[in-house]
Amino acid sequence: MxxxxxxxxxxxxxxxxxxxxxxxxxxxVIVAKNPVHSALCLVLTLFGVAVLFIEQQADFLAAxxxxxxxxxxxxxxxxxxxxxxxDRTEDVHDEPLMGQRPLAIGLVLVLxxxxxxxxxxxxxxxxxxxxxxxxxxxxxxxxxxGKAIFTTYLFAFEITSALLVIxxxxxxxLARRSMITNAPRTDSLGNPLGATTDFEGxxx
Amino acid sequence: MSIPSSWYLILAALLFxxxxxxxxxxxxxxxxxxxxxxxxxxxxxxxxxxxxxxxxIGGQADVFFILVVAAAEVVxxxxxxxxxxxxxxxxxxxxxxxxxx
Numbered sequence: 185m186x187x188x189x190x191x192x193x194x195x196x197x198x199x200x201x202x203x204x205x206x207x208x209x210x211x212x213v214i215v216a217k218n219p220v221h222s223a224l225c226l227v228l229t230l231f232g233v234a235v236l237f238i239e240q241q242a243d244f245l246a247a248x249x250x251x252x253x254x255x256x257x258x259x260x261x262x263x264x265x266x267x268x269x270x271d272r273t274e275d276v277h278d279e280p281l282m283g284q285r286p287l288a289i290g291l292v293l294v295l296x297x298x299x300x301x302x303x304x305x306x307x308x309x310x311x312x313x314x315x316x317x318x319x320x321x322x323x324x325x326x327x328x329x330g331k332a333i334f335t336t337y338l339f340a341f342e343i344t345s346a347l348l349v350i351x352x353x354x355x356x357x358l359a360r361r362s363m364i365t366n367a368p369r370t371d372s373l374g375n376p377l378g379a380t381t382d383f384e385g386x387x388x
Numbered sequence: 389m390s391i392p393s394s395w396y397l398i399l400a401a402l403l404f405x406x407x408x409x410x411x412x413x414x415x416x417x418x419x420x421x422x423x424x425x426x427x428x429x430x431x432x433x434x435x436x437x438x439x440x441x442x443x444x445i446g447g448q449a450d451v452f453f454i455l456v457v458a459a460a461e462v463v464x465x466x467x468x469x470x471x472x473x474x475x476x477x478x479x480x481x482x483x484x485x486x487x488x489x
Contacts, residue, residue: 214410
C-alpha cells in the first residue's frame, strides 16, 4: 500500500472503465429476460475483469481470461442455449415464492456488508511472503508465473490434468445416448421408453 | 497499478453480491450457472489484487487453477443441464422438483 498515494489520472480512468464494465455486465446478466442477452452481458463482465487484471500487471491471466472465459466458456453457454432452444424470454415479473425477491436482496446486502466490514477490520499482510514477486523486471509476469506453477505448485498442476480428464469423461457419459441396448425397454409402469427421453448413461 | 487495493476489494464484493443475487432470484438453470461464474470472477479479482498488494505470484497461480476448475465445472454442469432437459424439456429450476419429499 506504499503506492496508494500516487494515483494518476490514467489509472483512475482505467479502473473506472473496468469497474463500470463489470457492474453493468453483471447487472445485465441477472436482469436480462433472454438467456442469450445474459450470456453477452457475461462477456462484458469478463472483459472488464481482464481490463482490471492488466491494470494490476497480471498480463498472462488477462489473456487467459479472454481466451478461456470469453472464448470457450461463453461460447459453450451460447451453444447449449441454442441447442436446447431455451432462448425464449422468461417472465421475470411473477414471483414463484412470496417474498423471495425482497428476502434475497436483503440477504445479499447483509452478505456484501459483512464482507466489506470484515475486509476493513482485518490486518491483511501477515507472514513472510515469498519466493517470487509478480514482476521482477520488465515483461517478466509470464516467466514468473510459469516458474511458480512448475515448481511450487507442480503437484496442483498435475492434479489439474486429472480433473480435466474427469470432466471430459463425465461430460461424455452425461451427454451420450446409450448405443449398447437397442432392444425396446420399458419403465416401471410398462410404458416403452422413447429414444428421445432416456439417457441410460447417466444412471450408472 | 497504484489504485488502492480496497477499491478492487469493494468492487469484487459487489460483483460477488450481484452473482449471489442472481442465483437466488433467477429460475433459469443456465442463468444461475452464469451467476456462479460471476462469483468465481469476484474471487479471482480478489486473488489478483492481493497478489499485487503482497507482491507474491502465488495469488496469480491460484487464479490459474480457479480458471481450470471453472472450465471443468461448466463442462460437467452443462452436461447435466442437457441431460435434464432431454428428460423433462425444461430449464426451469422450479419444475425440476421430482426429488422433493
